[in-house]
Amino acid sequence: MSRAIVALALFVTGVAIPAAQDAALPNKADSLKFAIIGDSGTGASAQYKVAEQLIASRAKFQYEFVLMMGDNLYSGSGEKDYKKKFELPYKTLLDSRVKFYATLGNHDNANEKFYKPFNMNGERFYTFKPKPGVRIFSLDSNYMDKSQVDWLHKELAASGSDWKIVFFHHPLYSSGGTHGSDTKLREQLEPLFLKYGVDAVFSGHEHFYERIKPQKGIYYFVSGGAGKLREGDVGKSNMTAKAFDTGYHFMLVEVGKDVMNFQVITDQGKVADSGALPRFSDADKKKMSTLTQ
């Protein structure tokens, strides 16, 4: 049994999860460090509280950028909305030149792609390579038309990166009572993810946190509670590895050569989940496609 399969077994049973609160990422000098916020743009006190924790966490964990899982600006996209729902809560980070990379949610105006601090390059889907060995893809899951699928084919095929990380708004797997898995989107995207060896997928839309057991060798996270919360909405299913829906949260992620560490922090500064996930080889992924699902 390979190392990855053993790690998967630990991951599924939860043994690999370190204790809460004390849990620390490796915080290695040469790793890629970033944060994740989802469904953040309410402008309400909860968003600001999460933002405070996000800012505080950077004192110990110097993440380079923040991925935004969509619904970046609820209920309007005027100048005041950008200010109240983005520029003010994250001012300290913006002043420190922390970059934000956004994806569009169903509450977003498509013209957010022209907002420079969202780093979307004027496009509703885009890719960037934050460091050698890691490539990140942002998709527009509101409108998965042919032009976007063709583009994704092209970019995934051209990517030789070790880690392929994809993020978009609607989760392919979710145990949420309000939304749940987007199975039609899954039918479209999952074959591509498997074909080109995507490692991890992050989504929002559901206003809670859920870590999904690896599906066909791919790690899935739902993280849509950085501004909105739907308490009691996670009906833990057999695909749930860990769920948290009693508080707001954000994520910290550290990508090393062969391992991705993550930590989920609440608006109270508590650790709701954390762990270390090995990067599966293509051969392991093939094996796991029969073990999981």
Next chain:
Amino acid sequence: MVRYMRHSSRSEATENSVTRISSALVMLTLVMSASTVRAQEKFENSPDARVLGDFKARVEKYEQLRKKADDSAPPLKETKDAAKIKDAQQGLAERIGAARAGVKPGEIFTPEIAGVFRRLLRPEAKQQQTKEAMKEDKPVVVSFKVNGPYPDKQPVATVPPNVLAALPQLPKDIEYRFIEKHLILRDSRANLIVDYVLNAIP
């Protein structure tokens, strides 16, 4: 080349070698050309080819009109000034609105085209998973009109990939959306309702 670079970050552009980009582009252009041809053939060889060709021509006419509206003002570029984004959206909507003054519903979705669209949509919209996906976070819109704005504070209902695949492809920044059972043709950059089909899905 331009398209590839536009989607990639600047730092990435410098990292990739010319050779890698060129070879990837050659391979992917071939793949994309093949799939684009297949998608076109799907509609061109269908019994609805004439009607869908008419739809395509009408959308192209709108696109030309928008291009003129675009050309009469400086292009919107990435900016950190949120007010400029809103102003550009508003300005474009006003110029398009003026150029299409007096336009009636059905300019693009003629009765014949609307009939074909209803038929194309029916099998997809009847699927349970599709129904569920389409009713998620659907907008609450009391009224809408051609040449009028899509309500800024409302969410946009997700259009499932299988529904999009059943319909002809649209140019960039023009999209299909649904408000309740009605199909909307929306200019996303101007946030404008271009035309609609009432009761497009059961």
